[in-house]
Amino acid sequence: MTTEIPFQTLPVDQTDVRYAHGPDSSAQPGVPAGETIALNWNNSAIYPGTARKFWIHVPAQYDPSEPASLMVFQDGWWYLDPDGEIRGATVLDNLVHRGDIPVTIGVFVDPGAFTDAENPKNRNNEYDAFDDRYVTFLLDEILPEVTARYSITDEPEQWGICGGSSGGNCAFTAAWLRPDKFRRVIGFLSSFTQMPGGNPYPGLIPGAPRKPLRIFMQAGHRDLRWNQPESNWLANNLRVAAALAEAGYDFRLVLGDGGHSPNHGGVLLPDALRWLWRSDSNC
Secondary structure, three states: OOOOOOOOOOOOOOOOOOOOOOHHHOOOOOOOOOEEEEEEEOOOOOOOOEEEEEEEEEOOOOOOOOOEEEEEEEOHHHHHOOOOOOOHHHHHHHHHHHOOOOOEEEEEEOOOEEOOOOOOEOHHHHHOOOOOHHHHHHHHHHHHHHHOOOOEOOOHHHEEEEEEOHHHHHHHHHHHHOOOOOOEEEEEOOOHHHOOOOOOHHHHOOOOOOOOOEEEEEEEOOOOOOOOOOOOHHHHHHHHHHHHHHOOOEEEEEEEOOOOOOHHHHHHHHHHHHHHOOOOOOO
16 A cells, blocks of 8 residues: 655755654543653662663553563663653553554663762763673663563563664664564664774674564764764764665664754654554565
């Protein structure tokens, strides 16, 4: 069936662009709000000395007798904040209520911070690394706190992970290294160029056996250093997308205008989740 897209003129200025959120990003009449609980994690063995908060959002339709799907979001509060750009819990409530996606528990995990350091942020160390520390941290430290409270399916096709900027390449790396756990990926404006040693994926993807991943990517025409020969955020996202295409992956790239802002990704989140959990693999 053909999908007709309404006509809309393209902006001439590609930098000063803001996308309007759709109805799925706002609380809707008749849609019951889920429950969100906040927890602290201050005793990490993988990132010793760090402390962080994380939140578990449980849709109203959750039934303990029917294991729920799982979606993990990096930069926890940024992606949970109902007044922010992403509004993850609101989106989950709306999509689950309509049956667009299965009942899905959202886990929103802040990056770690050192409590007694001059530079407390551990975000880039956690998110940009090309190793299995972060995904192991999720699997061994954070998610057991979730599964101790709620019934989560163990089917990897029903586990997703999402992030933006460094959180986007973090999500990609988590699924790339542990496709036995995570097989649904969302990366908004991913900071592949910041990975120590450079972006490995354009060279790695075509030569590796294809993994059972479904990947939604968003990139921006005016992302950081968009017209520079080095450390170009736009170019690195395009190279990863090209490698996925050549290797036959089930992926989707949405290219928009604007700079390094979570706005466009937030607007796309409802559609990204619908696309990830669609039943037709040929879409």
